[in-house]
Amino acid sequence: MNTAAMRVVQTVTEARDARRAIRGSVGLVPTMGYLHEGHLALVRRARRENDFVAVSIFVNPTQFGPNEDFAAYPRDMQRDLAMLESEGVGLVFTPGVEQMYPKGFDCAIEPGGITERLEGVVRPGHFRGVATIVAKLFHVIAPTRAYFGQKDAQQARVIQKMVADLDFDLDVVVVPTVREADGLAMSSRNVYLNPEERQAAVVLSKSLRLAEQRVNEGRRDAASIRGEMAGLIAREPLARIDYISIADAASLAELSEVRLPALVSLAVRIGKTRLIDNAVLSASQNGEGLPQVDQHDE
Numbered sequence: 001m002n003t004a005a006m007r008v009v010q011t012v013t014e015a016r017d018a019r020r021a022i023r024g025s026v027g028l029v030p031t032m033g034y035l036h037e038g039h040l041a042l043v044r045r046a047r048r049e050n051d052f053v054a055v056s057i058f059v060n061p062t063q064f065g066p067n068e069d070f071a072a073y074p075r076d077m078q079r080d081l082a083m084l085e086s087e088g089v090g091l092v093f094t095p096g097v098e099q100m101y102p103k104g105f106d107c108a109i110e111p112g113g114i115t116e117r118l119e120g121v122v123r124p125g126h127f128r129g130v131a132t133i134v135a136k137l138f139h140v141i142a143p144t145r146a147y148f149g150q151k152d153a154q155q156a157r158v159i160q161k162m163v164a165d166l167d168f169d170l171d172v173v174v175v176p177t178v179r180e181a182d183g184l185a186m187s188s189r190n191v192y193l194n195p196e197e198r199q200a201a202v203v204l205s206k207s208l209r210l211a212e213q214r215v216n217e218g219r220r221d222a223a224s225i226r227g228e229m230a231g232l233i234a235r236e237p238l239a240r241i242d243y244i245s246i247a248d249a250a251s252l253a254e255l256s257e258v259r260l261p262a263l264v265s266l267a268v269r270i271g272k273t274r275l276i277d278n279a280v281l282s283a284s285q286n287g288e289g290l291p292q293v294d295q296h297d298e
């Protein structure tokens with residue numbers, strides 16, 4: 001599989017032509033580049049499950065708010081392409097903004113109520129931008145399966161819902177979050193952290209682990225668990241909480257009493273960098289790579 005050279009195309013026309021020449025199943029991994037092991041976990045899963053893997057690299061302006069980091073978002077195309085080539089990827093689609101949003105572009109996919117919570121509240125228009133670009137990528141590449149990270153839990157739910165509601169003919173596969181050894185979820189934005197902030201950032205996964213421990217102990221009062229998480233984070237001077245949520249894993253509706261499976265998620269600013277992380281709490285699950293909370297820390 002994928003012994004042929006990797007093709008890199010920049011235009012929709014070339015991508016469509018390349019797609020038409022592919023036989024067998026196609027796994028698509030949409031990314032914004034500056035790749036890390038989290039992205040590669042999606043690529044590897046896609047390789048296992050498909051005859052051919054396509055990856056898109058596009059920093060999508062419409063999913064960034066006016067005061068967000070679109071211009072500063074890290075980019076390194078040469079490094080990304082080398083990584084993808086060594087993973088046996090067959091096709092990389094790297095359109096410019098003018099390819100995806102030509103002059104006069106004036107349409108959007110508007111996801112519904114699932115965006116009225118969590119990231120959707122703090123980042124108005126973000127999921128409209130995400131859904132629109134992902135819908136376009138699905139139309140251009142026509143994948144058999146598309147791969148998304150649990151790291152962006154709400155994004156994965158938005159895409160699953162879009163695919164179901166609008167009858168896209170593909171399967172959405174959600175891949176577990178890949179973490180650094182100390183528990184920090186891998187993210188292209190981690191490069192913004194200075195060494196002190198990098199250390200502080202471990203507080204996100206620690207607080208998730210704390211929530212998980214409390215639920216495993218039988219606690220069900222979401223407000224008090226959120227309060228304990230907030231208390232842990234408050235002891236980290238560089239951290240400022242955007243939100244902490246314990247929600248129904250499917251609808252993302254906030255819970256007052258924890259019912260499993262539940263999604264515990266949070267957004268925290270470490271210095272100027274905004275980080276998100278989450279964990280799914282289910283009856284059978286024990287932490288999915290989250291580090292143990294040191295009891296002396298609490």
Ligand code: AMP
Binds near residue numbers: 037147186
């Ligand atoms: P991005 O380039 O940040 O837009 O991410 C592209 C895809 O990789 C999205 O589906 C993300 O959820 C996924 N992803 C990012 N970080 C991780 C991670 N640490 N583990 C697993 N998937 C990830």
